[in-house]
Amino acid sequence: MENCNEKLLGCEVVESNDNFSSKPKARRSRNSTVTGALILSLTFNVIFILRIYSYSHDESVAKSKYGTANPQYTIALADTISAGLINNVDVPYVWDTDRSNPNDTERNKLWYEDEESNEGIMAMDNEEAEMLGLQRSQPWPWDKKKSIHITNGHHNLHCLRNIYISINEYSTGVPQSLERSHVLHCLGALYDDIKCNADDTPRFTNRGVKPGEGQIRKCRDWSQLRKWVKERDGCFKYIKHDVQNISTIERMKYCSNDSKYLPLIREFFGLKDTWFPWPYVEQEGYLIKGEEFRGRDFE
């Protein structure tokens, strides 16, 4: 892969394995299963279209097609998921927020210590991804039945944080810790996202008042998104963001302390049983890109 602008996950992670490619073979040998599935799928499609039709008549504006608002999905997996977000939360516009606080210490703390910008990486069951109509994605190293996806919302946060870091380094005379191409990628991505959302909420204007200040708009519930992601924890922490040659797998060992994947992770990295991901302790050494494949088999 040549175009490696997306540095949150890097470009190298893990070679695609047989998770998806082996499926067609399995399918060919089970024609009756396929027919059954096809009928089931047609049934879902009909219900899906009917549901879409009824949704278009209800009051909330935008719905994501993922998670519970995806009718096909809801029927299949009932209450096991919680995203599928709709614009149903009242939130006022605020002109000056904590993130534009003129106090450098307080503002930097919010931007630099923003764990949420790490959170969007999910280890999603391949079956779930397939059901959601998602494109084939690279396998998650600790469970080959899962693949790595990142929510667009979290990717945006990550990008904004990168731009903040770059601006802050510029204005304090510190050398840039991120590659320029990465920062430019982020600007372009956010620009496109704004265009994509084409937010048509008219903000009121008034003499002496900042446009829209305090005006209520409808938002999606970010906490629900976080919950949905957490349930598919990709165990990602963006450690050593200034190190270009670090293997992404180093950033993918931050499962919760009670994760069933810890033994596998410890074994892969040669860590002791007393090693826990949290609280995070700054590590010295790290695998560099490509090294995760050398003499190791983590499948």
Ligand SMILES: *[C@@H]1O[C@H](CO)[C@@H](O)[C@H](O)[C@H]1NC(C)=O
């Ligand atoms: C900025 O915030 C820090 C931490 O709250 C505080 O100690 C400091 O006095 C503030 N600086 C100014 C200039 O207000």
Ligand SMILES: *[C@@H]1O[C@H](CO)[C@@H](O)[C@H](O)[C@H]1NC(C)=O
């Ligand atoms: C990886 O990058 C760091 C600087 O970020 C450098 O000090 C180190 O020598 C590099 N390691 C290799 C093996 O290229």
Ligand SMILES: *[C@@H]1O[C@H](CO)[C@@H](O)[C@H](O)[C@H]1NC(C)=O
């Ligand atoms: C993780 O486990 C370690 C070791 O048992 C413990 O000291 C630490 O408090 C735990 N951290 C969290 C966030 O659970």
